[in-house]
Amino acid sequence: xxxxxxxxxxxxxxxxxxxxxxxxxxxxxxxxxxxxxxxxxxxxxxxxxxxxxxxxxxxxxxxxxxxxxxxxxxxxxxxxxxxxxxxxxxxxxxxxxxxxxxxxxxxxxxxxxxxxxxxxxxxxxxxxxxxxxxxxxxxxxxxxxxxxxxxxxxx
Amino acid sequence: xxxxxxxxxxxxxxxxxxxxxxxxxxxxxxxxxxxxxxxxxxxxxxxxxxxxxxxxxxxxxxxxxxxxxxxxxxxxxxxxxxxxxxxxxxxxxxxxxxxxxxxxxxxxxxxxxxxxxxxxxxxxxxxxxxxxxxxxxxxxxxxxxxxxxxxxxxxxxxxxxxxxxxxxxxxxxxxxxxxxxxxxxxxxxxxxxxxxxxxxxxxxxxxxxxxxxxxxxxxxxxxxxxxxxxxxxxxxxxxxxxxxxxxxxxxxxxxxxxxxxxxxxxxxxxxxxxxxxxxxxxxxxxxxxxxxxxxxxxxxxxxxxxxxxxxxxxxxxxxxxxxxxxxxxxxxxxxxxxxxxxxxxxxxxxxxxxxxxxxxxxxxxxxxxxxxxxxxxxxxxxxxxxxxxxxxxxxxxxxxxxxxxxxxxxxxxxxxxxxxxxxxxxxxxxxxxxxxxxxxxxxxxxxxxxxxxxxxxxxxxxxxxxxxxxxxxxxxxxxxxxxxxxxxxxxxxxxxxxxxxxxxxxxxxxxxxxxxxxxxxxxxxxxxxxxxxxxxxxxxxxxxxxxxxxxxxxxxxxxxxxxxxxxxxxxxxxxxxxxxxxxxxxxxxxxxxxxxxxxxxxxxxxxxxxxxxxxxxxxxxxxxxxxxxxxxxxxxxxxxxxxxxxxxxxxxxxxxxxxxxxxxxxxxxxxxxxxxxxxxxxxxx
Numbered sequence: 001x002x003x004x005x006x007x008x009x010x011x012x013x014x015x016x017x018x019x020x021x022x023x024x025x026x027x028x029x030x031x032x033x034x035x036x037x038x039x040x041x042x043x044x045x046x047x048x049x050x051x052x053x054x055x056x057x058x059x060x061x062x063x064x065x066x067x068x069x070x071x072x073x074x075x076x077x078x079x080x081x082x083x084x085x086x087x088x089x090x091x092x093x094x095x096x097x098x099x100x101x102x103x104x105x106x107x108x109x110x111x112x113x114x115x116x117x118x119x120x121x122x123x124x125x126x127x128x129x130x131x132x133x134x135x136x137x138x139x140x141x142x143x144x145x146x147x148x149x150x151x152x153x154x155x
Numbered sequence: 156x157x158x159x160x161x162x163x164x165x166x167x168x169x170x171x172x173x174x175x176x177x178x179x180x181x182x183x184x185x186x187x188x189x190x191x192x193x194x195x196x197x198x199x200x201x202x203x204x205x206x207x208x209x210x211x212x213x214x215x216x217x218x219x220x221x222x223x224x225x226x227x228x229x230x231x232x233x234x235x236x237x238x239x240x241x242x243x244x245x246x247x248x249x250x251x252x253x254x255x256x257x258x259x260x261x262x263x264x265x266x267x268x269x270x271x272x273x274x275x276x277x278x279x280x281x282x283x284x285x286x287x288x289x290x291x292x293x294x295x296x297x298x299x300x301x302x303x304x305x306x307x308x309x310x311x312x313x314x315x316x317x318x319x320x321x322x323x324x325x326x327x328x329x330x331x332x333x334x335x336x337x338x339x340x341x342x343x344x345x346x347x348x349x350x351x352x353x354x355x356x357x358x359x360x361x362x363x364x365x366x367x368x369x370x371x372x373x374x375x376x377x378x379x380x381x382x383x384x385x386x387x388x389x390x391x392x393x394x395x396x397x398x399x400x401x402x403x404x405x406x407x408x409x410x411x412x413x414x415x416x417x418x419x420x421x422x423x424x425x426x427x428x429x430x431x432x433x434x435x436x437x438x439x440x441x442x443x444x445x446x447x448x449x450x451x452x453x454x455x456x457x458x459x460x461x462x463x464x465x466x467x468x469x470x471x472x473x474x475x476x477x478x479x480x481x482x483x484x485x486x487x488x489x490x491x492x493x494x495x496x497x498x499x500x501x502x503x504x505x506x507x508x509x510x511x512x513x514x515x516x517x518x519x520x521x522x523x524x525x526x527x528x529x530x531x532x533x534x535x536x537x538x539x540x541x542x543x544x545x546x547x548x549x550x551x552x553x554x555x556x557x558x559x560x561x562x563x564x565x566x567x568x569x570x571x572x573x574x575x576x577x578x579x580x581x582x583x584x585x586x587x588x589x590x591x592x593x594x595x596x597x598x599x600x601x602x603x604x605x606x607x608x609x610x611x612x613x614x615x616x617x618x619x620x621x622x623x624x625x626x627x628x629x630x631x632x633x634x635x636x637x638x639x640x641x642x643x644x645x646x647x648x649x650x651x652x653x654x655x656x657x658x659x660x661x662x663x664x665x666x667x668x669x670x671x672x673x674x675x676x677x678x679x680x681x682x683x684x685x686x687x688x689x690x691x692x693x694x695x696x697x698x699x700x701x702x703x704x705x706x707x708x709x710x711x712x713x714x715x716x717x718x719x720x721x722x723x724x725x726x727x728x729x730x731x732x733x734x735x736x737x738x739x740x741x742x743x744x745x746x747x748x749x750x751x752x753x754x755x756x757x758x759x760x761x762x763x764x765x766x767x768x769x770x771x772x773x774x775x776x777x778x779x780x781x782x783x784x785x786x787x788x789x790x791x792x793x794x795x796x797x798x799x800x801x802x803x804x805x806x807x808x809x810x811x812x813x814x815x816x817x818x819x820x821x822x823x824x825x826x827x828x829x830x831x832x833x834x835x836x837x838x839x840x
Contacts, residue, residue, distance in 0.1 A: 004518060016538070019571070020541055023559075023567035029557065030558075031556040065700045067791065112778060115337070115761045
């Protein structure tokens with residue numbers, strides 16, 4: 001192949017790599033569990049992060065006038081293998097919600113209350129932790145394993 | 156009894172599949188035509204077998220056999236029959252069966268073709284598809300069996316295929332859990348099968364590619380045989396993606412259509428390589444170049460199809476989409492690695508046979524621009540792949556899990572998409588072999604000028620946003636230059652063939668279906684880009700709680716709350732809450748919208764259905780967020796104005812039309828071929 005092609009393709013490659021790395025740098029967020037976030041202490045306050053936890057149903061409050069949604073999540077493991085070892089996602093989330101000794105974090109989210117928000121849902125939230133230990137979520141994703149996955153029927 | 160029968164048939168089809176692969180392999184080795192014929196017949200047997208097994212599963216689903224775990228998981232008594240049938244692909248085990256059924260069907264279709272000159276490909280096509288099918292059947296039989304049942308053993312419920320202990324009795328739950336209400340939408344019912352049709356269709360060109368590598372018949376025969384397969388595969392995959400977007404827009408209620416979710420990306424990645432493949436295959440057919448590259452692309456597409464099936468069905472990456480979760484991941488990863496390594500090994504062995512017949516000379520020649528287009532698609536693929544695996548990589552490297560969100564994808568892929576739009580405008584005007592800036596400029600200056608004028612008008616009347624201006628300019632350039640190309644061809648034909656303009660245009664298009672179908676697709680892509688620019692850059696939103704008679708304003712719209720009603724429909728097991736809104740634009744009454752919230756009792760889940768009003772200029776998209784049932788203090792709404800988004804759907808429809816136009820069987824050509832081969836036979840006589 002002629003050198004001018006190699007130079008041309010090299011430039012495109014460099015441009016793609018530049019786009020990828022600069023964009024990764026600009027928009028990457030650390031992903032952590034409640035325990036991992038609390039272990040970071042004040043160092044993490046204000047950083048854009050993404051956390052996961054189990055939704056505690058009794059704590060859900062919604063003010064439709066201001067679209068302010070408040071609830072608490074309990075620490076639950078996020079590692080796939082760890083979840084499997086502890087009996088699957090449904091069980092892990094159940095344990096997290098029913099164990100009063102687990103660390104909990106209060107979440108504030110402004111927006112429409114998601115259809116899937118309920119107790120023992122797995123929540124993934126992007127946002128920042130403030131100095132009072134409240135997590136301000138800008139994005140809220142939910143997964144409800146209990147009803148749709150491999151839980152056995154009750155006798 | 157039935158469940159055992161369905162499972163038994165599945166085991167038999169697995170054995171038959173393994174036999175067909177092994178027989179085909181040894182048939183070639185021992186040069187035995189009868190063994191290959193036996194393999195072919197065994198392959199043809201897999202389709203009826205898997206069909207029987209699927210019918211059994213559907214029968215169990217339709218007839219409330221909740222003792223069968225899959226029926227319990229995806230159906231419930233209140234579901235209508237058609238939803239119980241489509242529940243076949245509503246869960247992991249069933250959708251793997253569906254996948255296998257499609258693959259058996261497609262392979263059988265291929266096996267039944269007239270092989271004539273291509274008979275050497277046949278055994279290897281059978282081997283490759285048999286390996287794929289055997290893997291999927293293996294997964295179903297040993298890990299994701301839809302026929303397992305519930306048993307009562309000493310008061311506990313146990314899941315097992317066969318009677319676990321002598322005293323065990325079948326346990327029949329009162330009712331099933333039912334299909335997730337979010338999935339009970341027409342778009343979502345046909346979205347998975349469309350994606351799967353696309354996924355599975357790509358196995359066929361891949362099998363032929365591998366057959367070509369093994370037999371050493373490395374000319375473009377394999378791409379010609381599978382040309383239509385790759386087009387249909389691309390059609391289904393594209394249609395599946397579009398439906399998914401439309402479903403998200405209608406059902407998920409966040410006012411968007413695409414969230415750069417890992418599962419969406421998993422379906423998007425094979426589309427990227429498939430699209431690159433569609434383009435570069437043309438270079439191979441016209442110029443005898445890029446043969447190695449085409450192999451790389453089809454191998455990648457196949458790997459991404461398997462990877463995609465695994466990602467959409469395993470929940471390995473945290474994702475709101477993962478309705479299915481199971482430990483089958485390692486098997487899928489193992490299978491992907493195995494096929495990748497084997498394919499790459501075969502490719503390297505034939506690397507030198509696949510060298511280009513001609514060398515690329517000019518940077519602006521059509522083949523060079525096609526190659527550039529390929530690089531941009533692969534660039535977007537790398538962006539996507541990096542985004543999906545970045546959490547895993549960073550965890551390995553630093554111990555922290557780090558994720559990237561939609562801003563990453565938009566920022567990194569946006570300029571590459573812009574580059575593709577630009578190429579769409581330029582490439583049709585460049586010549587094969589050699590082009591210069593001068594010839595290109597001569598062909599393009601009119602559309603460039605028209606686009607420039609239009610962009611200036613938009614700048615003064617619509618938007619001063621820099622990204623929007625660049626985007627609209629590129630869109631206009633792509634559309635104008637493609638239309639110009641239609642015009643140019645028709646005029647030329649009009650002169651030489653002495654036809655009127657419209658006859659000339661239609662003849663031109665009918666005789667070059669692939670080319671002009673491709674141009675239609677280019678225009679549709681540009682239209683879709685308008686919609687994407689509109690919703691991404693100009694979306695407006697507001698929210699508020701209002702009492703009856705009060706109004707909310709957003710943009711030029713006024714939304715006045717009239718009333719709200721809530722009622723049960725016992726036959727559907729659903730409660731509907733519906734608000735009635737009067738819509739005004741600049742004070743002029745336009746009509747009413749009815750956003751709703753449906754509550755599904757069996758699944759204990761709500762579903763928010765937006766009220767939508769679509770025009771070419773914008774969509775008004777209103778969600779009912781909450782209401783106060785007792786006091787009549789009011790209801791809360793979230794309102795989006797999504798400018799130009801309708802062009803996304805209009806573009807999608809044109810896009811489908813373009814692919815069907817390009818892929819539709821050519822009657823004339825077939826007739827010519829038949830005549831041609833008839834002559835050959837008579838000559839041989």
